[in-house]
Amino acid sequence: MAFQIPQITYSGKIKEVTLGKGPKAVTIGGENSYPFHLFEGEMAHPPRIAMEVYDAPPEDWPETALEPFSDVVHDPVAWAKKCIESYGADLVALQLVSTDPNGLNRPSEEAAETAKKVASSIDVPLIVWGSANADKDGDVLRKVAEVCDGMNLIIGPVVEGNYKQVGAGAIGYRHTAIASSPIDINLAKQLNILLGNLGIPDGQILVDPTTGGLGYGIEYTYSVMERDRMAALTQQDERLQFPIICNMAKEVWKTKEAKASAEEAPALGDPRRRGILMEAMTAVVLLLAGADILVMRHPEAIKMVREMISDLMAK
Amino acid sequence: MILIGENLNVIIKKIGTAMKEKDPRPIQEMAIAEASAGVDYIDINLGPARKGGGELMEWIVKTVQEVVDTPLYLDTINAEAIEAGLRAYKNKKGKAVINSIMARPESMEAKFPLAQKYDAGVVALLWGPSGLPRDANERGVLAAELMQKAMEYGIPNEDIWIDPIITPITSPQSQVQVPGCIEFMKMFKDLQEIAPGIKSTCGLSNVSNGAPNHLRPILNQTYLVMLERYGMSSAIIDAFDEDLKTFAKGKREDLKKLIFRVMDKDQIDLKSLSKEEADYVKTTKILMGQILYSDSWLQM
Numbered sequence: 092m093a094f095q096i097p098q099i100t101y102s103g104k105i106k107e108v109t110l111g112k113g114p115k116a117v118t119i120g121g122e123n124s125y126p127f128h129l130f131e132g133e134m135a136h137p138p139r140i141a142m143e144v145y146d147a148p149p150e151d152w153p154e155t156a157l158e159p160f161s162d163v164v165h166d167p168v169a170w171a172k173k174c175i176e177s178y179g180a181d182l183v184a185l186q187l188v189s190t191d192p193n194g195l196n197r198p199s200e201e202a203a204e205t206a207k208k209v210a211s212s213i214d215v216p217l218i219v220w221g222s223a224n225a226d227k228d229g230d231v232l233r234k235v236a237e238v239c240d241g242m243n244l245i246i247g248p249v250v251e252g253n254y255k256q257v258g259a260g261a262i263g264y265r266h267t268a269i270a271s272s273p274i275d276i277n278l279a280k281q282l283n284i285l286l287g288n289l290g291i292p293d294g295q296i297l298v299d300p301t302t303g304g305l306g307y308g309i310e311y312t313y314s315v316m317e318r319d320r321m322a323a324l325t326q327q328d329e330r331l332q333f334p335i336i337c338n339m340a341k342e343v344w345k346t347k348e349a350k351a352s353a354e355e356a357p358a359l360g361d362p363r364r365r366g367i368l369m370e371a372m373t374a375v376v377l378l379l380a381g382a383d384i385l386v387m388r389h390p391e392a393i394k395m396v397r398e399m400i401s402d403l404m405a406k
Numbered sequence: 407m408i409l410i411g412e413n414l415n416v417i418i419k420k421i422g423t424a425m426k427e428k429d430p431r432p433i434q435e436m437a438i439a440e441a442s443a444g445v446d447y448i449d450i451n452l453g454p455a456r457k458g459g460g461e462l463m464e465w466i467v468k469t470v471q472e473v474v475d476t477p478l479y480l481d482t483i484n485a486e487a488i489e490a491g492l493r494a495y496k497n498k499k500g501k502a503v504i505n506s507i508m509a510r511p512e513s514m515e516a517k518f519p520l521a522q523k524y525d526a527g528v529v530a531l532l533w534g535p536s537g538l539p540r541d542a543n544e545r546g547v548l549a550a551e552l553m554q555k556a557m558e559y560g561i562p563n564e565d566i567w568i569d570p571i572i573t574p575i576t577s578p579q580s581q582v583q584v585p586g587c588i589e590f591m592k593m594f595k596d597l598q599e600i601a602p603g604i605k606s607t608c609g610l611s612n613v614s615n616g617a618p619n620h621l622r623p624i625l626n627q628t629y630l631v632m633l634e635r636y637g638m639s640s641a642i643i644d645a646f647d648e649d650l651k652t653f654a655k656g657k658r659e660d661l662k663k664l665i666f667r668v669m670d671k672d673q674i675d676l677k678s679l680s681k682e683e684a685d686y687v688k689t690t691k692i693l694m695g696q697i698l699y700s701d702s703w704l705q706m
Binding site for chain 2: 275276277278280281284285288318322326328329330331
């Protein structure tokens with residue numbers, strides 16, 4: 092008897108979400124099987140990579156990460172354009188780190204203007220990520236939503252402490268919300284329920300499970316994402332059938348292993364290759380767990396991961 | 407269903423203070439209230455009781471037995487405190503029960519001899535050398551080990567109370583652990599054939615730990631019915647939870663049948679049910695691991 096590959100029977104499907112506007116809008120989701128299990132089902136849309144742009148010049152990036160962007164770090168618009176024109180970014184992720192009350196604490200209005208400037212000067216979808224301070228983000232993201240009315244941005248992280256404020260902005264000004272929970276499958280589901288009850292349409296929700304970098308708790312994220320997809324695809328758990336976004340680059344590049352110079356850590360090998368490979372490896376792990384969007388930094392890591400995606404998607 | 411009252415517990419502020427100050431009144435009042443509420447045993451939980459545990463347990467056992475005849479569960483890790491309690495205990499309406507002995511050598515070697523010496527019952531806690539068992543099979547292995555040891559010490563079957571360890575539905579492992587406990591109870595039915603008369607017990611309210619307070623009762627009630635189906639013979643509960651006692655006394659046959667149908671994976675049309683019935687169906691599905699828990703499960 093010929094060998095039969097065991098197959099999983101799926102009963103659910105990830106919802107499709109369209110991000111951005113116009114010809115460069117991106118649709119993600121639509122999977123009806125586990126990631127890249129193309130022998131069992133379909134991935135209607137391939138996973139996508141968003142390239143990071145910061146709203147203030149980064150101060151703690153290692154040379155390897157900074158080098159490709161050294162000419163644009165003072166100008167988020169130029170930075171975003173470089174990502175698209177030089178590196179072919181499908182999406183841009185604007186990190187509003189300067190709004191952090193424990194850092195530069197820039198006012199919400201200023202951040203909203205920056206977001207609007209970037210959004211107006213690019214044609215690909217724009218993700219706007221706050222400082223992860225729930226109170227401040229409540230105000231910042233609400234204002235971003237307002238000044239960018241109708242541009243279908245992707246705004247987050249939306250957490251239990253600010254979901255009403257940010258969620259209302261997403262509904263009123265038609266944006267997609269990123270529901271963010273602290274590596275906990277039950278809390279992830281609960282927040283999706285709350286966003287639904289608030290009135291955010293299913294086509295405007297992404298899930299951020301919270302990402303650790305390679306060697307820094309990524310296995311917990313992996314396990315939560317795995318559980319998410321099992322519930323969504325095999326248990327018809329309707330409130331988990333959303334695409335997943337992983338804001339991973341900042342987790343990778345802040346680690347000691349990605350930052351240490353050759354002199355500091357001679358045993359760890361060439362620091363340039365090391366950082367890039369750590370970012371690429373983190374990305375691959377998250378793709379295999381079910382990520383639909385990865386927020387990445389280094390053009391070379393991105394290139395490798397793109398090739399990987401196209402290989403895994405080949406029939 | 408045998409009920410064990412959990413209210414004489416060091417973590418309840420009034421009781422903790424009375425234990426510290428050796429003030430008999432609050433303790434006796436609580437014991438009388440629990441006995442009047444109709445529990446079959448009263449659990450005396452000292453916590454770890456590392457310092458002065460022996461003296462404290464002896465004093466509480468005497469204090470409680472002055473006012474009630476209800477048999478006692480002696481609940482602490484401290485073996486010395488257990489022994490002091492057993493020494494002071496008078497068997498009026500039943501044996502004292504050691505709560506608990508774990509499936510770890512040091513625990514078994516310290517406490518089984520006490521059960522033998524003082525003719526006491528034992529809660530055999532399915533907690534092994536590597537901690538919480540991962541599934542029903544690991545629970546089975548630990549149960550066999552504890553039963554074997556109990557036999558070596560000549561403890562009669564009816565004095566062994568197997569505790570499969572209930573874990574919260576809100577914890578990350580709940581989709582495996584909570585149904586895992588039910589799976590083990592199916593095995594427990596077989597164990598009863600090998601060791602006729604053997605009992606079981608559980609810290610029921612732990613299943614709803616971490617859930618919103620107003621939703622804890624339905625979790626506790628449903629899980630009780632599910633466990634009892636496969637022979638759970640007792641539960642440690644809030645002595646004053648009248649609704650739960652209604653379930654424990656088998657007075658909600660209608661809901662029990664419905665819960666069993668969900669356990670048997672019958673297709674049930676929620677639209678044909680009342681709100682109350684639908685809530686119990688949804689809760690059973692959560693506890694069976696068929697649906698992932700979230701705080702809003704009843705609204706789905």
